[in-house]
Amino acid sequence: MEILFLGGCALLLLACALPLVSLLFKLGKASHRIALFITLAGISCITTTALICFFTGADYQQLIYALTPELTFSIHLDKLAAFFVALIGFVAFCAVIYSFNYIEHGAIEKRKHVLTALLPLFILSMIMVVAADNMFALLFFWEIMSISSFFLVMYDREKAETQKAGIFYFVMTQLSTFFLFIAFLLVYRYTGTFDIEATDALPQAVKSFAFIALFIGFGTKAGLIPFHKWLPYAHSASPSNISALMSGVMLKIAIYGLCRFTFDVLQPELWWGFVLLVFGTVSAVLGVIYALKEHDLKKLLAYHSIENIGIIVVGLGLYVIFNHYGLQTPANLSLVGALFHTLNHAIFKSLLFMTAGSVVQATGTRNIEEMGGLVKKMPVTAVLFLIGSCAISALPPLNGFASEIMIFLSYLGAFELDNPVIEIVMVIGLAAFALMSALAATCFVKAFGIVFLAKPRSKEAGKAMEAPPGMLVGPAILALTCIVLGVFSFQIIKAVGYELPVPDMLPVSILLLLITAIFVGLLKLFRVPVRIGETWGCGIQKQTPAMEYTATGFSEPIVTIFKLIYRTKKTNEKEYFDPAKSITKHTKAKIATFQFFEERVYMPLANLFMKSAAFISEKHNKDLETFILYAFITVVLLLVAAGLWL
Amino acid sequence: MNWNMILYIVLNTAFVFLFAPLLISLIKKVKALCQGRHGTPLLQTYFQLFKLFKKEIIYSDNSSFIQRISPYLNIAFLLVASIFVPIVFIPAQESGFGNIILFLYLMVCARFFMALSGLDAGSTFGGMGSSREMTIASIIEPTTLMACAAIAFILKTTDIPQMFGTVLNGSILQYLPLLLVACSLFIILIVETARVPVDNPETHLELTMVHEAMILEQSGPKLALMELSYGIKQLILMALLINIIFPWGLATDATVSGILISVASFIVKAVILAVAIGVFESFFAKIRFFRLPDFFIIAFFLSFATILFELLS
Structure with a gap:
């Protein structure tokens, strides 16, 4: 070894x-x-x-x-x-x-x-x-x-x-x-000592303090909201193989740290569980909501990483809460669910980042509004991306569903608790979890539909070529794993040594295949004639890509419904030829979404640091007399301090 | 997998498959009568499906494999989901069939592929339909899960056949909060089957359309499969609602007489519910799209109230 x-x-x-x-x-x-x-x-x-x-x-x-x-x-x-x-x-x-x-x-x-x-x-x-x-x-x-x-x-x-x-x-x-x-x-x-196991010996109050520091430290690396802002920038700017590793693996290192220190070494307290649950839920829901309005393919995937890290952290939070109340079955369900989702997310997210990388390389843009029609140019990449999309949207029988159902079922375990307040919190968490999961499916209908389906929306997309074999084999292995881990999830969890009340997905998958085969066979048997025609369009002469639904249009209803979160600003500027304002010269319309965390949290903090740094550096830029004065003031202050404490 | 289960799967699927089209035309008939028309014959949907199966398939030249496979996947996911809702008799316990969350997500799968096929041909109608369908689905999902959680909480199980069994062995008086959830399930049924306050199943070219817009590019036998899966979805959601509050008549073991009584009693209950849906639809006008969340909140509140009620009692 x-x-x-x-x-x-x-x-x-x-x-x-x-x-x-x-x-x-x-x-x-x-x-x-x-x-x-x-x-x-x-x-x-x-x-x-x-x-x-x-x-x-x-x-x-x-x-x-x-x-x-x-x-x-x-x-x-x-x-x-x-x-x-x-x-x-x-x-x-x-x-x-x-x-x-x-x-x-x-x-x-x-x-x-x-x-x-x-x-x-x-x-x-x-x-x-x-x-x-x-x-x-x-x-x-x-x-x-x-x-x-x-x-x-x-x-x-x-x-x-x-x-x-x-x-x-x-x-x-x-x-x-x-x-x-x-x-x-x-x-x-x-x-x-620096031994990890020794952390156990801390006094309880210090443990809580250590937990907060560890939570912020690992949470920042994992991309939990509100420490998430680096994630969409870094994931979209880096080369795609690196984004796949960063999103698929590096974020999981932070999850490892959180698991190791909070569960393995420290004895978690009940409120830690709530901290994890709340931050996890907020990350999961906001992550997917931000992903929906994103039209940069890699940023969209990056926001989904925030969402999935949120799901994992929710699982960890539920584990702490159930473990505190001694409910073994839901506790195990949530812990195994969180760890299984860590594995699953690593697999389908790196699959998605790699296939997205192939698409970006083929079209030369990350803007999904300029893609489209790629399913005919890059069929294998399209199928691989579709498998990844199904997995991340938690569609059975793939692996994303296999782990999310564990978290759903452990949420339902809340009804065994005796504390109504906690139960109500959990029920609200469950509703948020359901919303998140449905929005994720919407987002991936948009991502797959706009990127791969219909007609190419730009010249570059029309000229795209299938990715070279190496860029198909890597994702293909991952796609296959997505299917295997989903279909055989029950058997795999059993083999690893956990008896959990999760449904067996194998018979469902077999029946799905069987029924599909029966209908395909029936249509083949009757030799249904097939004709290729045009898309029906109310009598238009010729269909152009401009008539297709855009990504902006697709997510518009969601953006309108959640306008409180997006804080969409719609501005409409008009210039006129005449003073009576009847003939329009120019019109400029703009829809912008408010970047809450960047504009309200990050930049004010950064500006504060910049200002204080500027203040200090200005004080450095002085002549000798000023420095002697500084030294004098310091000595006086030290003397006063010494006089007070000694 | 034992013989009892295989018999159950075959009978239940066959029943769902054969009975689903009848309910579509029944609801249409009720609506026609409410509007003072004669309406089409009750067997009209069967005739239409038969006719569609004889026609050719036309694909758009823009479309890809998504449009070709989505009708198969749709019907496969919904038929598998139908196994989760016992109608002919309650089968012996078997891991894999019955979990309510898996049931919900099988329906999500069907919707996912239907929405993708709407975007496939590049038509504006299809895109609009998928966008709206996915939006509605996203905002109804918390309500659906809340209703399921409420049922699971009251009946102490996440397994659908067991839920039916529990209510069957007890009495509805023991589980009165279920009536509140039933209202919520009814709203979910209206939403999921694209019915009037949410969508209008009868229009093809109005801006109101959601479901019909997505399947606009399907034709011939593929359209028939889509129509059938719509009927199946409607039937299993109705069956879920019916058998959770009035499961009486449902057999617990596979005897000929038991199965016949189950089927007969289910048909009676389903017809009553279908009439109720038709009448309900006739009393409402379509709600503006962005007002829909308000309508869903009613259902959400009912489920949430059930949970609160159960918690505090």
């Missing part, structure tokens, strides 16, 4: 070094391929180790390097860590397969080398965060993960939008590290 895991890590480091070497010695494209192959081998080794640990229940512990006796790099794979490492490994494997063709698309040769080099480093750092045995190692790899992903986000650094994304991402990711630092130092202050 040792050789397999460390060998895998070594291979990933080698894959990281190779493109950098070839950058120095000007080796050609072959080095990318070799580096990616080595990455695949490395990931396979590590994933195998994790799977062995997960299924045999073996604990794998290893000391890699001790800086001092206190500060050590050691790894520990227990069942929880092994689950997450296997998840990272599997998704990363498919993303690397996708990268073979995707990387070659870039324009600047140097950057391709850097991208190929940073990819294995990013994957390795994520694996090591999960595998880390102590807080010091965890934080170290956490920072490597943040920094390597920052450089990956900055791939197209000339674009103004990428620069904005980079700033948002860097500040937010450092903010999350800052809060983790606070939590870890707090633990160290009370226990004198």
